[in-house]
Amino acid sequence: MSRKHPIISITGSSGAGTTSVKKTFEQIFRRENVNAAFIEGDAFHRYNRVDMRNKMAEEAERGNRHFSHFSPETNLFEELEQTFRSYAETGIGRTRHYVHDDEEAALHGVPPGNFTQWQDLPANSDLLFYEGLHGAVITEKVNVAQHADLKIGVVPVINLEWIQKLHRDRAARGYSTEAVTDTILRRMPDYVHYIVPQFAETDINFQRVPTVDTSNPFIARWIPTADESMVVIRFKNPRGIDFAYLLSMIQGSFMSRANSIVIHGAKLDLAMQLILTPLIMQLIDRKRSMK
Numbered sequence: 001m002s003r004k005h006p007i008i009s010i011t012g013s014s015g016a017g018t019t020s021v022k023k024t025f026e027q028i029f030r031r032e033n034v035n036a037a038f039i040e041g042d043a044f045h046r047y048n049r050v051d052m053r054n055k056m057a058e059e060a061e062r063g064n065r066h067f068s069h070f071s072p073e074t075n076l077f078e079e080l081e082q083t084f085r086s087y088a089e090t091g092i093g094r095t096r097h098y099v100h101d102d103e104e105a106a107l108h109g110v111p112p113g114n115f116t117q118w119q120d121l122p123a124n125s126d127l128l129f130y131e132g133l134h135g136a137v138i139t140e141k142v143n144v145a146q147h148a149d150l151k152i153g154v155v156p157v158i159n160l161e162w163i164q165k166l167h168r169d170r171a172a173r174g175y176s177t178e179a180v181t182d183t184i185l186r187r188m189p190d191y192v193h194y195i196v197p198q199f200a201e202t203d204i205n206f207q208r209v210p211t212v213d214t215s216n217p218f219i220a221r222w223i224p225t226a227d228e229s230m231v232v233i234r235f236k237n238p239r240g241i242d243f244a245y246l247l248s249m250i251q252g253s254f255m256s257r258a259n260s261i262v263i264h265g266a267k268l269d270l271a272m273q274l275i276l277t278p279l280i281m282q283l284i285d286r287k288r289s290m291k
Helices: 018-031 049-061 077-090 102-108 158-173 177-200 243-249 265-289
Strands: 007-011 036-040 127-132 150-154 204-210 229-235 254-257 260-264
Touching: 007 018, 007 077, 018 127, 018 150, 018 265, 077 127, 127 265, 150 265, 158 177, 158 204, 204 265, 229 265, 243 254, 243 260, 243 265, 260 265
Parallel strands: 007 127, 007 150, 036 127, 150 204
Antiparallel strands: 204 229, 229 260, 254 260
8 A cells, every 4th residue: 555646446346336436436536626547447358348259259168157357367457456556656557448339439539349558647646546346356366455545345235236237238238138147147156256355355345235125136127226225334444433423414324333334325425425535535635744
């Protein structure tokens, strides 16, 4: 970790809601005049869209039915750790963009499903912000988690995560329920081995829990709303967290354990603002005290 060049990483699997959390961070950065450099997790995928499909087909022919975007084989973990290490030491590093759709293609001049060229991060940033699948990943070869100063996990319970993925992939990508189900099954071993363990490394986890029946996510007609959810917020180290203040500020909240607070789903943005703003400013104040 680095006092002079802090790093914040947001980790969650596909459809977990990390993009919404990123927007909250962007609001805080804008309000507090924090100049953040951004890294997208899918920039460190190993294959573009066509190559990934071809590689998946090759692996399936060999009998490997569990080849997924979650694994070391399909990601540049070493390059991701090097970027974190470089930024922590010098405030510089390299990244690229994965182009998802025609709108991004027009912006970057690269066809959808492909990567832009590697480029240097903007100079003189206050901190590095990562959002993706592997912000706290640890394997036999890499330890990305050790380089981040603040690690946030975004973790809906598994049935809710599946509902969100089913609805997103069917609506945005035109996939059938059967195709999305196959994807979920294919990813499961890598999810267990490379995604879930990260949430033991994160400093704070936000886990959304529906209060409506999600027992069969494959026939759910809609995603449970924020009003139909609770959020469990777990602190790895609760020392220094003013729970009494949070309970007084977030209506209907309560503590379920000594390191966990439960809030109504509609209060998530408020809770994030209250919890994360002082933590971000601690990193910034620590950085500025080095000058």
